[in-house]
Amino acid sequence: MVRIVKEATLMIRDALLIAKKDVRVEISSRVIFGQVLPFSLLILILFGLAISSDLIVTGDAKRTVLEQVSPGLFWLAIVFSSLFAVNRSFKIESDNGNLDALRMAGIDPAAIFLGKALAISLLIFILDLFVGALAVVIFNASIIDFSILGVTVFAATISISMSGTLYAGITAGSRSKDTLMPLLLLPTMAPMLLIATRSTEAALFSEDQTGWGWPMLLSVLAFLYTGIGMLSFGALMEES
Amino acid sequence: MNDLRTIVSVADESEEIFINTDNDDSERSGPTSTRSESTTVFGFLAIATFVPLVFFGLLVAEPHSEQQESVKLMFIHLPSVLVTYVSFFCTLVCSILYLTKKSKFWDLLAGASAEIGVLFCGILLLSGSLWGKPTWGVYWQWDPRLTSTAVMFVMYLGYLAVRRMDIAAEAKSRRAAVLGIVSFLNVLIVHYSIDWWRGLHQGRTFESSEIKIEGWYLFSLMFGMLFFSFVAIWMVIHKFRILWLEYQLERMDLELAINERRSEVNDLDSSIDADEEELLFGGGS
Numbered sequence: 001m002v003r004i005v006k007e008a009t010l011m012i013r014d015a016l017l018i019a020k021k022d023v024r025v026e027i028s029s030r031v032i033f034g035q036v037l038p039f040s041l042l043i044l045i046l047f048g049l050a051i052s053s054d055l056i057v058t059g060d061a062k063r064t065v066l067e068q069v070s071p072g073l074f075w076l077a078i079v080f081s082s083l084f085a086v087n088r089s090f091k092i093e094s095d096n097g098n099l100d101a102l103r104m105a106g107i108d109p110a111a112i113f114l115g116k117a118l119a120i121s122l123l124i125f126i127l128d129l130f131v132g133a134l135a136v137v138i139f140n141a142s143i144i145d146f147s148i149l150g151v152t153v154f155a156a157t158i159s160i161s162m163s164g165t166l167y168a169g170i171t172a173g174s175r176s177k178d179t180l181m182p183l184l185l186l187p188t189m190a191p192m193l194l195i196a197t198r199s200t201e202a203a204l205f206s207e208d209q210t211g212w213g214w215p216m217l218l219s220v221l222a223f224l225y226t227g228i229g230m231l232s233f234g235a236l237m238e239e240s
Numbered sequence: 241m242n243d244l245r246t247i248v249s250v251a252d253e254s255e256e257i258f259i260n261t262d263n264d265d266s267e268r269s270g271p272t273s274t275r276s277e278s279t280t281v282f283g284f285l286a287i288a289t290f291v292p293l294v295f296f297g298l299l300v301a302e303p304h305s306e307q308q309e310s311v312k313l314m315f316i317h318l319p320s321v322l323v324t325y326v327s328f329f330c331t332l333v334c335s336i337l338y339l340t341k342k343s344k345f346w347d348l349l350a351g352a353s354a355e356i357g358v359l360f361c362g363i364l365l366l367s368g369s370l371w372g373k374p375t376w377g378v379y380w381q382w383d384p385r386l387t388s389t390a391v392m393f394v395m396y397l398g399y400l401a402v403r404r405m406d407i408a409a410e411a412k413s414r415r416a417a418v419l420g421i422v423s424f425l426n427v428l429i430v431h432y433s434i435d436w437w438r439g440l441h442q443g444r445t446f447e448s449s450e451i452k453i454e455g456w457y458l459f460s461l462m463f464g465m466l467f468f469s470f471v472a473i474w475m476v477i478h479k480f481r482i483l484w485l486e487y488q489l490e491r492m493d494l495e496l497a498i499n500e501r502r503s504e505v506n507d508l509d510s511s512i513d514a515d516e517e518e519l520l521f522g523g524g525s
Contacts, residue, residue, distance in 0.1 A: 166422070170415045174405040184398040184419070187391045188426050191433035217436075221429070228425065232418045235339060 011111040018102070018115025022089060023122060031088050032123045040081035040131050047073045048138055059207040070139035071200035075193050077131055079160065082124050083182050086164035089120050094172050103237055113165055113233035117226075120161035128153050141204055148215050149203035155218040156196040162225035163188050169229075169236045192221060274481040279474055286470040293467050297460035313371040315460050319468030320364040327357030327472065328396065328424060335420030338413065344487060347413040350420050351403050352479035354396055356472055361393045388431040395423050409490065 026032055051073075053064045066073075093099045093116075102112055132153070135141060143149055167184045171177040199214035297315045304311035334350035337343075368386065369379040380386065403416050 170402060170419055171405065173407050173411075176401075176405065180398070180401055180405065183394070183401060187395045187398065187430075190391050191426075191430050194433055217433070221433075224429070228422060232422060235414055235418050238414065 007108075011108050011114070014107050014111035015114035015118060018107075018112060019118040019122070022092070022116065022119030025092055026119075026123060032085055032127070036081050036084045036088070037127055037130055039084065040077045040127055041134055043077040043080060044073065044131060044134055044138065047077070058205075061205065061207055064140070066139050067141055070135055070141050071204060072193075072197040073139070074132060074135045074200065075156065075196045077135075078124065078128060078156075079186070079189055079193060081127055081131075082120075082160045082164055083185065085120055085123050085127070086161070086168050086185070087178060087181060089116055089165070090168040090172055090177075099172060099237065109234040109237040110230040112237065113169065113229050114226075116168075117161045117165040117229065120165060121157050124157045124161055125153070128157060143204060144206055145203045148212065149200065151215040152196055152199040152203060152218060155215065155222040156192060156199075158222040159192045159218065159225050160189065162222065162229045163192070166225070166229040166232065169233055172236075192218070195221065274478045274485070276477065276481070279477050282470050282474040282477070286467055286474055289463050289467040289470060293460060293463040296456060296463060301456040301460050308374070310371055310374045311457075312460075313367050314457070315464035316468075317364060317367040317371060318461060319464045320360045320367065322465060323360040323468050323472040324357050324364055327353045327360065327476070328392070328427070330476075331357065331396075331399075331420045332424040335417040338417045339421075344413070347417065348483040348487065349476075349480055350417065351400075351483055352476050354399055354403075354420070355479055356475045358393065358396045358400060359475075360468070360472065361389065361396065365389060365393060384431065384435040387434050388427070391430045392427045395426060399423055 048066060051066050051069065053066050055062055056065055056068060058068060093102075099112070103109070136143065164185055167181055167188065168177075170184065171181045174180060195214055195218045198210065199218055202210045202214055293315065297312055301312060303309045330353040331350045334346045334353065338346035338350060365386075368389075372381060373379050399416065399419050402419050403412065405412055405415075407415075
């Protein structure tokens, strides 16, 4: 029992170290904030150009098409940007054979997984804030339930980064990883996108009475992806 | 074993190398061509069930009162559903067995059945939307079953792409096995999440258009199920044997390269020895 606790604390310490390293790399290189964040803001603006701003009636409410679909658009922008964030996170590792070095240092694969995923979560979380702020302004959305929205953003971000890290691990080291990783990751994100959109609708639109069902389901999903990732990363990292 | 040698002797000069470095017998005693007794049996069974399927399905079974002739797409559609799900489930089981037993056999079988699964998943989607146009008036409905099948199709295309990655063979097998397990979990997650989404918003699309399967429909459908199962098994065996032969070829190439390098080093050693002798003893006289 004591040993398990000791191993767990050691694993969490290693994970935090790796996460801290990744955040430091980002602070000095500014790839996410300099390139990916402007990209995601641009996607939102392009959505605004592509989708009509006609008024539609849903139930008692009357709002523009753009406002009605804004939850989905917001999460689509985040999903696409997260592909770049995940790719970037593994590029800094695999370019210099750093993953091998981490393994040879005797670090638990689960700790590597958790560390990478935590750093990606933090970066995507900051993306969420900026993209969300712009979405509220340009799509004219009004937030009704902040607590539902908070849980949604948190759980969705965790699910995105956990599943992203897992698939980046599967494709790491391959020359075709830049195209292969999105092919694997996007279908996996389909349920996440769906649930996060419903959940955000519940936080935005008063006539949507689904309440806490969707955010709860999203949290379950986040736990599920964290578990799957930590369990399978050992088998993935064994060789490389 | 003898068959393997005849195959091997076709490739120039490799027979000798194959015999010399034969140190792992269990890995060697596999199929040598893609044809075997079992594929002959399943091939004949497939032909034997195809004839009654065409006869009863196209000629004997009456067109449906509402759906007309399009109802007969069922004889293709439902069997492909069966084959798709069984294939992907087989990939899951083989992936787990590969990770526990580390035998290449399971890895190759997982790959073969996933490929056949993707093929039949394509047939399933195609026949479904061809049926949807005359029945629903549209090729596509955002029904939970349709949507999750489409996502599953793309997911397993990704799985096949991972099997073609340009990394070390062993690492690739292990990652493919992990993906084979995770993909199946994802199919479940996708299915239930979309199911719940539609469950909250609107009823199932299928319930309104359910038809009774009985009489000649049931009889033809049975032959459809048998025919598709036999064809799928026939294909999986052939695909597995292709993958196995490819794997043997890779190993042979590797051994050939190693032996070439080794003989190069030996030649180099002996020439160095001769040079040294010449230097030491002043080239004899």
